[in-house]
Amino acid sequence: MAHNGLLQSDELYKYILETNVYPQEPEPLKEIRALTASHQLSFMGTSPDAGQMIEMLLKLTGAKKTLELGVYTGYSLLLTALTIPEDGKTVAIDVNREFYEIGKPVIDKTGVEHKINFIESEALPTLDKLLEDPDNKGSFDFVFIDADKINYLNYHEKVINLVKVNGIIVYDNTLWYGSVAKSEDLVPEALKEGRTSVLNFNKALAMDPRVKVSMAPLGDGITICRRVY
Numbered sequence: 052m053a054h055n056g057l058l059q060s061d062e063l064y065k066y067i068l069e070t071n072v073y074p075q076e077p078e079p080l081k082e083i084r085a086l087t088a089s090h091q092l093s094f095m096g097t098s099p100d101a102g103q104m105i106e107m108l109l110k111l112t113g114a115k116k117t118l119e120l121g122v123y124t125g126y127s128l129l130l131t132a133l134t135i136p137e138d139g140k141t142v143a144i145d146v147n148r149e150f151y152e153i154g155k156p157v158i159d160k161t162g163v164e165h166k167i168n169f170i171e172s173e174a175l176p177t178l179d180k181l182l183e184d185p186d187n188k189g190s191f192d193f194v195f196i197d198a199d200k201i202n203y204l205n206y207h208e209k210v211i212n213l214v215k216v217n218g219i220i221v222y223d224n225t226l227w228y229g230s231v232a233k234s235e236d237l238v239p240e241a242l243k244e245g246r247t248s249v250l251n252f253n254k255a256l257a258m259d260p261r262v263k264v265s266m267a268p269l270g271d272g273i274t275i276c277r278r279v280y
Contacts, residue, residue, distance in 0.1 A: 083154040087124045097127040098270030109134040114192035117141040121198035125154035132163035178209035197223035203252040226272025
């Protein structure tokens with residue numbers, strides 16, 4: 052399953068990447084992207100245009116303490132570590148360290164590994180553990196979630212208590228290969244479960260008074276949330 056973004060024209064998406072995204076993409080991120088391209092699950096990687104937006108959000112908010120659910124080979128994790136200040140910290144949670152090891156040599160040689168706390172675990176129990184510490188509540192500046200879609204609502208109920216007021220939560224894949232706008236009978240079987248989860252999540256998020264949201268058609272769709280209270 053190719054990760055070509057949601058634009059109907061491949062040529063237009065290529066133009067955006069080559070004109071606007073790739074020229075400003077740091078070399079270490081290009082390396083991880085190249086390493087990931089040959090992996091059988093490469094479609095799970097963060098798209099570079101979505102990554103560009105994440106970098107801008109990190110800078111605009113002055114994020115220093117961040118959280119990431121779903122690391123895969125580490126593209127978005129390295130982007131975050133490169134963007135936050137030298138004394139910044141990011142907690143990264145993923146069930147599969149083997150995938151993370153694909154990009155880790157690149158991360159190590161950039162000299163930002165001291166900013167990263169990688170936790171190999173299911174996300175929900177780790178989030179519960181973070182919430183047990185009162186100092187963690189309302190302390191994270193920025194959260195990026197690109198994990199299993201079936202648990203997006205569960206993750207939201209946890210991270211809303213970890214991110215600070217006016218902090219940012221970004222959810223990836225919220226347009227789910229464009230399937231959210233298609234009739235269910237036209238959706239490939241492999242996408243149906245994820246589509247249902249994403250549809251329910253998008254509806255719930257739009258009704259959540261604790262956040263203001265903006266959905267951007269970057270990559271596979273990202274939803275940017277600002278915690279209101």
